[in-house]
Amino acid sequence: MLENFWKDKYPADIPFEINADQYPNILAVLKESCQRFADKPAFTNLGKTLTYGEMYKLSGDFAAYLQKHSGLQPGDRVAIQMPNVLQYPIAVFGAMRAGYVVVNTNPLYTPREMEHQFNDSGAKLLICLANMAHLAEQVVPKTGVKKVIVTEVGDMLPPLKRTLINFVVKHVKKMVPAFNIPDAIKFNDALAKGKGQSFTEASPTNDDVAVLQYTGGTTGVAKGAMLTHRNLVANMLQAKAMMGNSIKDGEEVLICPLPLYHIYAFTFHCMAMMISGNHNILITNPRDIPAFVKELSKVRFTGFVGLNTLFVALCNDETFRGLDFSQFKVTLSGGMALQQATAERWEKITGCKVCEGYGMTETSPLATVNPIKAIQLGTIGIPVPSTLCKIIDDDGTEVPMGERGELCVKGPQVMKGYWQRQEATDEMLDAEGWLKTGDIAIIQEDGFLRIVDRKKDMILVSGFNVYPNELEDVMAAIPGVTQCAAIGVPDEKSGEAIKVFLVKAPGAELSEEQVKAQMRDSLTAYKVPKFVEFRDALPTTNVGKILRRELRDEELKKIANK
Incomplete structure (x- = not known):
C-alpha cells in the first residue's frame, strides 16, 4: 500500500495526516484566528499595518455593503483584480463572509484575457485597482459584470499619506489612465456605507466553492479550478504542518513579494499565515528592487516566500547583501x-537554506515540500500530510520505485474540478481522485521526489504558466503568418523564456519587433516572447501537427554545444 511506503518518511515534528474536516469552512478559521490574534499584526503595506481584529472588522463592513448594495445572490462570483495592497484581504474575506465566490484576477491581464475570465466565471461584480480601471471600462459592457468597485493604491493609509500617495501615483507617475465607468463606487465609500451595518454571515459547507482560480491546465484555454472551502482549509493545515516547530504562532514576520492573486501566495499568506496568526509584509511592486530592499531594511523578518527569479535579483543587489x-x-x-x-x-548571503516545494493551481496549490530541517536541494521534498503521490507510465500503470513517469497526486487539497468543463476535469482527475500533473518525476527510496521533465508543453516564466496554444492563436492572427509555434527555453533570470518560430507567406514583410508589438496588444507582458525566429518551414507530423518538442530539443542542443 502507498500509505505504508510514505508513513515513515516524515520527520518527527511533522504529522503524516491532518484533519481536513477540522473546520467547516474558511470563515470558521478566519473568525477563530481574528479573535485569538486580535491585537497581532496581520498585514502591512506602505507603512500601514492592520491587526487581525481590524481586518475582521473591515471585512465585515465590506461584507455588509456587498449584501445590502451589490444586488448579488449567494454563490455569485466576485472578480478581484489588484496587486498586494491592504484592500486585497479585506475584499477577499469580505466577499467570502457575504456568501460569494472569489475569482482572483491578474491585474496585468489584457482586455481580451479579462473578458474571457469574467464571461467564463459569470462574474457579477468587479473590484479593481484604479490603475487598470480604463481596461475594465472597455471590458465590462461585454460581460455580465453589473457593478464595479474601484480602489486606489493608498486607500487604506491615513488621510494625509493616502492623498499624497494617490496623487503621486496618478499625476506624477501617471499610472492611472483616465476612465469612466458609470455607477462605479469607490472602495472607501463602500466601506463607509457598510460600517456598523448588520449582515448575514455566510455559512458555506466544506464542499462549496470558495475560489475560482484560473489556470491554463493542459491547454491554452484558461479554466477556473474550483477550489472548495475544504480544499483550502486542508492546504492551509498542510502548509502549517510542514513547517513543523520552525514556525511559531503569532511570532513570525513573513515577506510577501509574490502576488496574492496567484494561488501560491494566496494560500500561504492569506490562509496558512492566518491560522498561525503571523505578520505578512505585502510588497506591491517587487520589480522595483531598490524600493523592495528599503522595505526589507525596516523589519526583522523571519521568513520569505519567493521564487528563483526574485532570489537572483536580490542576491545581485549590494544593499540587500548588507541587511x-x-x-x-x-x-x-x-x-x-x-x-x-x-x-x-542565497544561503551564503542570508544564512538561510531555501526550502523548495511543488504544487499546482489544481492542488490549492501545495502538493509536496522539503521539510525545513531536512532539505534536499534538487528535490521537491515529500508529499504534504494526507497526500499520496505515485508515478505512472503512458498507459496509466504505476512504475517501479526510482523510475520516471507522470506524477499523480491525491489528497484533500485536490480541486473539485474545472468550472463548467467536465471533459477537461475528466482528463485531469480519475474516479479515485488521482490528479495527473503532467510533470515527469521520480520517487526516491527515501520518499523525496524529483521533477525531471515536463510532459505537457506549458512554459513557466517566473512562476507564471504560459501555454503555447494561446500564443500560437495570437500569432496565427498576424497577417502574413502561415505557420507558428511557441516553446520555452532555459533562462537564467526567469527559469524559462518564450521563443516563437514563424513561417511567413511569400512576399510578406514582418519583423521581430512587429511580431512582439502585435502580441503585446493581446497578451500580458510575461507572455510576450523574448526570442523570435523566422524559418522557411517548421517540423511537423505526417498529419501536419507542429512538433514543438523537436524545436525545443534543437534549442537545448544549441545551448549544450555553446
Whole structure:
C-alpha cells in the first residue's frame, strides 16, 4: 500500500495526516484566528499595518455593503483584480463572509484575457485597482459584470499619506489612465456605507466553492479550478504542518513579494499565515528592487516566500547583501524550478537554506515540500500530510520505485474540478481522485521526489504558466503568418523564456519587433516572447501537427554545444 511506503518518511515534528474536516469552512478559521490574534499584526503595506481584529472588522463592513448594495445572490462570483495592497484581504474575506465566490484576477491581464475570465466565471461584480480601471471600462459592457468597485493604491493609509500617495501615483507617475465607468463606487465609500451595518454571515459547507482560480491546465484555454472551502482549509493545515516547530504562532514576520492573486501566495499568506496568526509584509511592486530592499531594511523578518527569479535579483543587489538576517530562519520557494546555484548563493548571503516545494493551481496549490530541517536541494521534498503521490507510465500503470513517469497526486487539497468543463476535469482527475500533473518525476527510496521533465508543453516564466496554444492563436492572427509555434527555453533570470518560430507567406514583410508589438496588444507582458525566429518551414507530423518538442530539443542542443 502507498500509505505504508510514505508513513515513515516524515520527520518527527511533522504529522503524516491532518484533519481536513477540522473546520467547516474558511470563515470558521478566519473568525477563530481574528479573535485569538486580535491585537497581532496581520498585514502591512506602505507603512500601514492592520491587526487581525481590524481586518475582521473591515471585512465585515465590506461584507455588509456587498449584501445590502451589490444586488448579488449567494454563490455569485466576485472578480478581484489588484496587486498586494491592504484592500486585497479585506475584499477577499469580505466577499467570502457575504456568501460569494472569489475569482482572483491578474491585474496585468489584457482586455481580451479579462473578458474571457469574467464571461467564463459569470462574474457579477468587479473590484479593481484604479490603475487598470480604463481596461475594465472597455471590458465590462461585454460581460455580465453589473457593478464595479474601484480602489486606489493608498486607500487604506491615513488621510494625509493616502492623498499624497494617490496623487503621486496618478499625476506624477501617471499610472492611472483616465476612465469612466458609470455607477462605479469607490472602495472607501463602500466601506463607509457598510460600517456598523448588520449582515448575514455566510455559512458555506466544506464542499462549496470558495475560489475560482484560473489556470491554463493542459491547454491554452484558461479554466477556473474550483477550489472548495475544504480544499483550502486542508492546504492551509498542510502548509502549517510542514513547517513543523520552525514556525511559531503569532511570532513570525513573513515577506510577501509574490502576488496574492496567484494561488501560491494566496494560500500561504492569506490562509496558512492566518491560522498561525503571523505578520505578512505585502510588497506591491517587487520589480522595483531598490524600493523592495528599503522595505526589507525596516523589519526583522523571519521568513520569505519567493521564487528563483526574485532570489537572483536580490542576491545581485549590494544593499540587500548588507541587511540584518539575524532573525531569518525560513525561505520557501515554489512556482518555478529552483536552481541549485541560486539556492547556494542565497544561503551564503542570508544564512538561510531555501526550502523548495511543488504544487499546482489544481492542488490549492501545495502538493509536496522539503521539510525545513531536512532539505534536499534538487528535490521537491515529500508529499504534504494526507497526500499520496505515485508515478505512472503512458498507459496509466504505476512504475517501479526510482523510475520516471507522470506524477499523480491525491489528497484533500485536490480541486473539485474545472468550472463548467467536465471533459477537461475528466482528463485531469480519475474516479479515485488521482490528479495527473503532467510533470515527469521520480520517487526516491527515501520518499523525496524529483521533477525531471515536463510532459505537457506549458512554459513557466517566473512562476507564471504560459501555454503555447494561446500564443500560437495570437500569432496565427498576424497577417502574413502561415505557420507558428511557441516553446520555452532555459533562462537564467526567469527559469524559462518564450521563443516563437514563424513561417511567413511569400512576399510578406514582418519583423521581430512587429511580431512582439502585435502580441503585446493581446497578451500580458510575461507572455510576450523574448526570442523570435523566422524559418522557411517548421517540423511537423505526417498529419501536419507542429512538433514543438523537436524545436525545443534543437534549442537545448544549441545551448549544450555553446
